[in-house]
Amino acid sequence: MENFMKLEIAALGENESFARSAVAAFALPLSPSLMELSDIKTAVSEAVTNCVVHAYGRETDAGKIRIECRIEKTGFGGTLHIEITDFGRGIDDVEKAIAPFYTTLKGDERSGMGFTIMQTFMDEFSIESEPTKGTVVKMSKRIGMERTAEIPRAEERERVNA
Template identity: 50%
Template sequence: MQNKMSLSFISISQNEAFARNVIASFMLSLNPTLSEISDVKTAVSEAVTNAIVHGYKSEMGIVELSAVIDGQSIHIEIKDGGVGIENVDLAKEPFFTTGIEGERSGMGFTVMRTFMDSVDVISKVNEGTTVIMSKKISNGADKE
């Protein structure tokens, strides 16, 4: 099965729920389990939240969400044109956060890496960040 979608939206936090619900609908054709849907939703929520909170901070920008279904795998890309990440390896460390105010957990990338099979981050300071994530879906919903 092959399918492809893309969507862009402004960087307001109401769109976090919108983005994760869109991806949940898009992946339904793969016959995922509830647990797989929740994994992908959570990972997308993390990446979109990062784009809005850290990428654009208080400025308004555009977040792009695109996804490809290839066989039983879903590949998801979340792209912002925000401030970028200076040190991607450091940002991926558990509990690391630049958001000193507002009780941030620093767990975003850890959650993405736990819930997806692979997570890649491409970032350039002052140009933006792209997160590319993939997950193979078991086609197991019927067995639940």
């Protein structure tokens, strides 16, 4: 059976750390490298922060963030699929929003690099947004693929040594 998990959390800043740690922990059966884990945590942190800061703003009643993950096994490694959904105000101009250094909150020390980091650190990235309805970010990362190439070589070495 394909492994999956679904998590619903309040869009609060204190959940940013929990959300990225939970997704990273879910990915552990794929034996990710430290760098792969760090990439996943960073991408999730960016997406969840967007929900907290932009989707619901600083309203007193925090909205909901839904995080769904799925592992697709392939050989020694696999692919981690992550979907992060909010039900907030949505993005008017997605193309503008994902451009590097673009931010709507200039005075806030925001870098505008969130989406660029998600795109760079993950293998696949897509976003769908509808104003007043919310936003869905989908990201995938292939994990452990380098080792699939290394393992046969190690076995070969053993055969040569034996």
